[in-house]
Amino acid sequence: MKTMTYVEALRDGMRFEMNKDPNVYLAGEDVGIFGGCFGQTAGLYQEFGPERVIDTPITETAIIGHAVGAAASGLRPIVEIMFIDFTGVCMDEILNQATKMRYMFGGKAKVPMVIRTPCGAGVGAAAQHSQSLEAFFTHIPGIKVVMPSVAADARGLMIAAIRDDNPVMYIEHKGLLGVEGEVPEGDVVVPLGKADIKKEGSDVTIVAWSAMVGKAMNAAASLEKEGISAEVLDPRTLKPLDIDSILSSVAKTGKLVIVHEANKTGGFGGEIAALVADQGFDYLNAPIKRVTAPDSPVPFSPVLEKAYVPGEEKIIAAVKELFA
Amino acid sequence: MATVGIIANPASGKDIRRLVSYGTVFDNQEKVNIVRRIILGLSAVGVARILYMPDYYGIVPQALDGLKQEDKVSLEVERADIELTADQQDSLNAAIFMRESGVGCIVTLGGDGTNRMVAKGCGNIPLLPVSTGTNNVFPGMIEGTVAGMAAGVVALGIADGPPAVMPSKKLVIYKNGQPVDIALIDAVTLRDRFVGARAIWETERLLQAVVTRGEPHNIGIASVVGNIEPVIPESDEGMALEFGGEGRSVLSPIAPGLIVKVGVKGHKKIMIGDEVRIIRKPCIIALDGEREVEVKEDEEACIKLTFDGPRVVDVRGVLHERVKKWAGERSEG
Amino acid sequence: MEVTKETLLGFYETMVTIRTFEEKAMELFAAGYIPGFVHLYIGEEAVATGVCANLTERDFITSTHRGHGHLIAKGGKIDLMMAELMGKVTGYCKGKGGSMHIADVDLGILGANGIVGAGQPIAAGAAFACKYKKQDNVCVCFFGDGASNRGTFHEALNLASIFKLPVIYVCENNLYGISNCQRDHMNVSDISDRAASYGIPGVSVDGNDVMAVYEAAAEAVKRARKGEGPSMIECKTWRHRGHFEGDPGIYKNAKEQEAWIKKDPIIKLEKKLVEYEYAAEDELNAIKDAAKERIEAAVEFAKNSPDPEPEDVLRDVYAD
Numbered sequence A: 001m002k003t004m005t006y007v008e009a010l011r012d013g014m015r016f017e018m019n020k021d022p023n024v025y026l027a028g029e030d031v032g033i034f035g036g037c038f039g040q041t042a043g044l045y046q047e048f049g050p051e052r053v054i055d056t057p058i059t060e061t062a063i064i065g066h067a068v069g070a071a072a073s074g075l076r077p078i079v080e081i082m083f084i085d086f087t088g089v090c091m092d093e094i095l096n097q098a099t100k101m102r103y104m105f106g107g108k109a110k111v112p113m114v115i116r117t118p119c120g121a122g123v124g125a126a127a128q129h130s131q132s133l134e135a136f137f138t139h140i141p142g143i144k145v146v147m148p149s150v151a152a153d154a155r156g157l158m159i160a161a162i163r164d165d166n167p168v169m170y171i172e173h174k175g176l177l178g179v180e181g182e183v184p185e186g187d188v189v190v191p192l193g194k195a196d197i198k199k200e201g202s203d204v205t206i207v208a209w210s211a212m213v214g215k216a217m218n219a220a221a222s223l224e225k226e227g228i229s230a231e232v233l234d235p236r237t238l239k240p241l242d243i244d245s246i247l248s249s250v251a252k253t254g255k256l257v258i259v260h261e262a263n264k265t266g267g268f269g270g271e272i273a274a275l276v277a278d279q280g281f282d283y284l285n286a287p288i289k290r291v292t293a294p295d296s297p298v299p300f301s302p303v304l305e306k307a308y309v310p311g312e313e314k315i316i317a318a319v320k321e322l323f324a
Numbered sequence B: 001m002a003t004v005g006i007i008a009n010p011a012s013g014k015d016i017r018r019l020v021s022y023g024t025v026f027d028n029q030e031k032v033n034i035v036r037r038i039i040l041g042l043s044a045v046g047v048a049r050i051l052y053m054p055d056y057y058g059i060v061p062q063a064l065d066g067l068k069q070e071d072k073v074s075l076e077v078e079r080a081d082i083e084l085t086a087d088q089q090d091s092l093n094a095a096i097f098m099r100e101s102g103v104g105c106i107v108t109l110g111g112d113g114t115n116r117m118v119a120k121g122c123g124n125i126p127l128l129p130v131s132t133g134t135n136n137v138f139p140g141m142i143e144g145t146v147a148g149m150a151a152g153v154v155a156l157g158i159a160d161g162p163p164a165v166m167p168s169k170k171l172v173i174y175k176n177g178q179p180v181d182i183a184l185i186d187a188v189t190l191r192d193r194f195v196g197a198r199a200i201w202e203t204e205r206l207l208q209a210v211v212t213r214g215e216p217h218n219i220g221i222a223s224v225v226g227n228i229e230p231v232i233p234e235s236d237e238g239m240a241l242e243f244g245g246e247g248r249s250v251l252s253p254i255a256p257g258l259i260v261k262v263g264v265k266g267h268k269k270i271m272i273g274d275e276v277r278i279i280r281k282p283c284i285i286a287l288d289g290e291r292e293v294e295v296k297e298d299e300e301a302c303i304k305l306t307f308d309g310p311r312v313v314d315v316r317g318v319l320h321e322r323v324k325k326w327a328g329e330r331s332e333g
Numbered sequence C: 001m002e003v004t005k006e007t008l009l010g011f012y013e014t015m016v017t018i019r020t021f022e023e024k025a026m027e028l029f030a031a032g033y034i035p036g037f038v039h040l041y042i043g044e045e046a047v048a049t050g051v052c053a054n055l056t057e058r059d060f061i062t063s064t065h066r067g068h069g070h071l072i073a074k075g076g077k078i079d080l081m082m083a084e085l086m087g088k089v090t091g092y093c094k095g096k097g098g099s100m101h102i103a104d105v106d107l108g109i110l111g112a113n114g115i116v117g118a119g120q121p122i123a124a125g126a127a128f129a130c131k132y133k134k135q136d137n138v139c140v141c142f143f144g145d146g147a148s149n150r151g152t153f154h155e156a157l158n159l160a161s162i163f164k165l166p167v168i169y170v171c172e173n174n175l176y177g178i179s180n181c182q183r184d185h186m187n188v189s190d191i192s193d194r195a196a197s198y199g200i201p202g203v204s205v206d207g208n209d210v211m212a213v214y215e216a217a218a219e220a221v222k223r224a225r226k227g228e229g230p231s232m233i234e235c236k237t238w239r240h241r242g243h244f245e246g247d248p249g250i251y252k253n254a255k256e257q258e259a260w261i262k263k264d265p266i267i268k269l270e271k272k273l274v275e276y277e278y279a280a281e282d283e284l285n286a287i288k289d290a291a292k293e294r295i296e297a298a299v300e301f302a303k304n305s306p307d308p309e310p311e312d313v314l315r316d317v318y319a320d
C-alpha cells in the first residue's frame, strides 16, 4: 500500500501497463511536456519518450478515429479528450466506429482502446467544460464505462480498462484528482463490472459514483448520528453494471437513493431505478429516490454552480424523506 | 570545402496582394519541394556542404527529410547559427552569417523583398535568386534542379565573372545624409505615413520613383519605366519618375492582374552616382515593392544609384561556361 | 490607405483599454475574485483592434476562449464584462457564462466560445443570414492557429466559399495551441496557405502592427460587403502570458518570448504616435489613466453587484 492522490494513481496505472505492454501508448492534446491540463500525464513523456506519449493537434475527431484504426490493427491506445464535453466533436468516432466495428464485422475485429477524459463541475469552468456525460456512453452498446471515485480504484480500473479488449470510456472527475488514498502496488486489478461497498449499512442503500461517492459518505456519516444506517455502494463501472450487488444491498435495506452529478432526465440513475423496480420490487418498502443536478446546463457563477451540483444536504433530505 | 548557402524565406508570397489583386499563392510545401531539387542539383555537381537559414517552418530540414531513400545525399548540412526573429531580419542575419563563414554562393527562395534583405548582408558572395514571391523582377522563374547545379558550379570556382556572374545596380536610401537602406529594383515614395500591410496597390498614392531597371515585361513599378523608356539591368543608368495626373498616362501591370493607368508627370534618366532628392514629404519609401522607410516633413532624404549591388548568378551563363570548360579539357586531354 | 490622427489615437485607446482590462483580470484572478479559466489577450491587442475598426454595430463576430479583446474592440461594455467575469447577475450573461462565454448579441457579438473551432461554422451561418436578407453586413470569425486543425475550420471555409458568404476568417496565429508549438502541430507555416485549398484568398500580416491588420481587414471587409465572398487574414502574433492564468508556460523558449515582448503592439504604436507628434507622451499617459479609471469603475460596479439567486439555475434553458 502506498498513499497517492487519485491523479497519481491513475497515472501509475497507465505507467504500469505501458511498462508491461509495448503496444500501449498514450495520445492526446498537451499530454506531453505539458503533462495534461490537470497534470494527469506529468512525467510520462520524460519516461516513455515522444514515440509513446504523443502530443496531437486540436483534432479530437482524428484522435479518437486514429485510435480506432490503431486498436483494430493491434495496438492498445489510451487517448485523452481534454474535457468530456469535447467528446461532442468526435461523437461519430465513438458512436459509429469504435463501438460498432466488432459487431458489424461479425465479431472479427477487436478495438481495445481507452478514452480517458475528465468530467464534472465545481471548478467554475461553466457549461462547456463541466458536464457529466456518462449516460451518453452507457446508452451505446459496445463500449464500457468506468468512473472511479477513489485513488485505489483509479489505478486498478485503469489497468483493467487497458487490458480489456473493448473500447472503454474512463471518466475521471476533476474534483477528485487531488484526493489522497491508500493504493495497492503491483499487478492489482479492479475488475470491470464489480461494485464496491464503500460503507456498510442496514437502513438505506445509497448508490453513488465518481465525485458523488464522497458526498454520499459524508451524508451517511451525518445520518448515522441521527440513527439512520446508510450503506454506500459505488458501482465503479456503469457498464457493465454490477446490478447483483445493488439488488443484494437493497434486499438488505429495503430503500434506495441514487445520486449522480449529471442532470436527471435520461441520467443513468433512471436505468438503475428501472432495473431495481423490475428485479427487486419486492425488496423495496419505499419509493426509489434520485438526487441529481437539475435539467439545465452547468452555470458559471459559484453561487449557481453550488446550487447546481448535488450536495450532502440534498442527499440527507432525500434519505430522510424515505423515513418520514 | 565548397559550401552553398540556402536562404528560403517562409514568408514570401503571402502579402495583401492576394486580396487586392491576384497575387500568386506560393505555399511552403512547394518551397520545400524546390529546395529538394536544389539540393539534388548541388549534390550532383559535387558540392560538399550546405549552410541554411533556419526558420519556424523548417523548410530545409523538411526538404532533406522528404528525400526518397535512393536520393539521400551525403552532403554535410549545417544550420546557420542565428537567433530567429520570424521576420525579414532573419534573411539579413543569415546572409551575414553565410558571408562570414565563407560560402561560395547563396541560393535565395523568395521575392524582391527577400533578395533585398540578403543583398544587405551578403557582400561579395554571388546570389542565385529563385522566385517564390508575388511579383518579382530581381529573381527569375527558374527550375530548382538547374539552379542548384549552377550554384554548385559557382561555389566550386568553375565559373566566375560575366557572363556567369554579373554585377548589379542598387539604390541607396539616405536620410539626413546617412545611408539607411537599399533597394535592388525600385524605390517608390508614397503619400502615406505608415508601413501598414507593406505592399503597394493604390496608384493614387504614388509620388516619386527611382529605378535601377525597368522593362515592359516586368511587373510592378519597373513596368511603368519599361513602358516609357526601358532601362536594362546591364546598363549604367537608371531612371527617376515623378507621378501625377497632369502628365502622360502609362498603362502598366503594377501587380498581378492589376493593369492600370499610371499618371507620370515627368521622367529622367540618371547615371551611376546620381542622387535624386525626395521632394514630396512626409512620405513612405517602398523598397522593391514593400513599404519600408518613413520620411517626415523635416527630414532630408535622397536616393542614389550605384553599381555595387550583389553579384548575381546567371544560370544560363554559368552552365554554358561549364560546358565550354569541359570541351576545353577534352580537347587538351 | 488614408489614416487620420484620430483613427490612430482611437486604435491606441482601444488597445490600451484591452491591455488594462486584461491586466486587471489577471490581478483579480490571482486574488480569487474570478473563478474558472481566464485566457488573456495581452500581446494580441492589435488584431481585434485593427479588424473591428472596419466593422459597425450591424456586423457580426464570433470570438474564442481568448475573447476579451474581441469584445472590447467590437464595442462591448467593460462593466458588464467585468461583472460577468466575477459571475455577477449584472454581467453580460447574468453570471451563467463567465469569461469563456461572454456575448452581446445586440452588438453582433455571437459569443466567446469554450469549444475550440466552434465559431468557424457559426460565423458562416451569420454571414449566410446577412446574405439571405440581402444586407451588406458581414461576419468576422476570430480563431487561433490551433483551431485551424479542427475539421470545423475546413468544413466552414469550404461552405463559405461555395456559398460565397460575406465572412472574414481572421486567424490569430500566436504560434501556440496551449503547449503545442505551431511547427509541431501542422506542416504549414502560413495558415493563410490553407485558404487557397478552398478557393479563398488568404494573406498573412504582422499581427502586432495595428495598421497592417487594419489595412488588410479593410480590403477583406470591402470585398465581403460587395458580395465578392469570403477571405482569410492570418495575423502573426504572440501571447505574452501562459495559455490560461496559472500556466507558467515552461514550453516556451525564453529567448523567443523576449524577442516577441520587444514587438509589443502597443509600444509599437506608441512610438509611431510620438514620432509623428500625433500625441505627446503625457497625452498618451492621459489615455492610459482614463482607461484605468474606466476599468476601476467597472471593477467597482462588478464587486458591488449582487450574485445571481440559486433559483436562476433553471432560468433561460428554453425560450418561452
Ligand SMILES: Cc1ncc(C[n+]2csc(CCOP(=O)(O)OP(=O)(O)O)c2C)c(N)n1
Binding pocket: A029, A058, A060, A082, A086, A089, C065, C066, C114, C115, C116, C117, C143, C144, C145, C146, C147, C148, C172, C174, C176, C177, C178, C243
Ligand atoms: C474542441 C476543443 N478541444 C480542445 C480544447 C481545449 N483548448 C482550449 S484552448 C486550446 C488551445 C487553442 O489554441 P489556439 O486555437 O491556437 O488559440 P490560442 O489559445 O492560442 O489563442 C485548447 C486545446 C477546447 N476548448 N475545445
Ligand SMILES: [Mg+2]
Binding pocket: C144, C145, C146, C172, C173, C174, C175, C176, C177, C178
Ligand atoms: Mg494559438
